[in-house]
Amino acid sequence: MIKSAVHLKSALLRYGLALALPFLAGCASPRLQHYxxxxTTPALYTDHLLAEDGYRLPLRAWSPVGRAQAVVLGLHGFNDYRRAFEEIGEYLAVRGIALYAYDQRGFGETAGAGDWFGVERLSRDAHLAARLIREHHPGVPLYLFGESMGGAVVLLTLAQYPDTPVDGAVLMAPAVWGRATMSWIQRGMLWLVAHTIPQVRLTGRDLNIRATDNDAAIKKLRADPWVIKDARVEVLWGLTDLMDQALTTPPPARLPVLILYGAQDQIIPKYPTCRWLAIRPEVAVHRLVIYPRGWHMLTRDLQGETVLADLAAWLRDPAATLPSGAELRDRMPGFCEPFEPF
Incomplete structure (x- = not known):
């Protein structure tokens, strides 16, 4: 749930220099956690993935009756966990598509939840998970599906591990809000606080930013004990490192990729999204869908079933016509032009 990250970054401005200056005499820096x-031998179990370093990644699977027509590996957003794919998994399962989702390292029910384990480790876990699931479903198309932060992890996994055994990817509101698309005040305050009081926790609850127009979905997230409600600034620093890399990483030209974005998204702004889309290779297998009434959590929005229907159609056939009719076939005219930062 990258909404927290946006709240927290904006909250840094409100804390200002008065909060950070008294600590400047000390020496601090953001920490990267290591497990x-x-x-051990990596393995796929019914309720968790076991990484090669012995780290346990809690897992949930939604399976159709009979043999799956396709398999999806879901990577959740910032401060969220595997339950983010509950509605998607249920929807796809009755349409013959299996979905696996695990808690990424440092989130949900993992050891050290709330810590940041680094871009490379998150990508390595995703590569490993894809390999294990491929072994469990030989001969069935396998797709990576990343929401928000998970979308950034998918991008970097496919770039850093080109042998990841998948047949395509879905990027839903990928987290590409890197430093190059932030104001100098945002960049400066993030650096200052991250290097003076990196362990301070922020929530940003007083900021008027919405992740979805679905109040019931927001209420469900707030009540869920495994959804992290705050974050240390050093974790935001690590998340921003991830987004920096994602911003300059296009989807692989060799694979079909479905890109989904809501025109009402207040979490990953239009400007960084358009800047990232501008480096997207001109290949027919990449498809872009912009939902005029869509927010950040597209599948949990009030119009979420529209997105789910497109998703299911694409997973069955990446060349299929999408039922929503919201696909942009002429790149970005009318959406990203004029191309102005916030």
């Missing part, structure tokens, strides 16, 4: 476990 030291017993090396």
């Amino acid at each position: 030291v476990g017993t090396p």
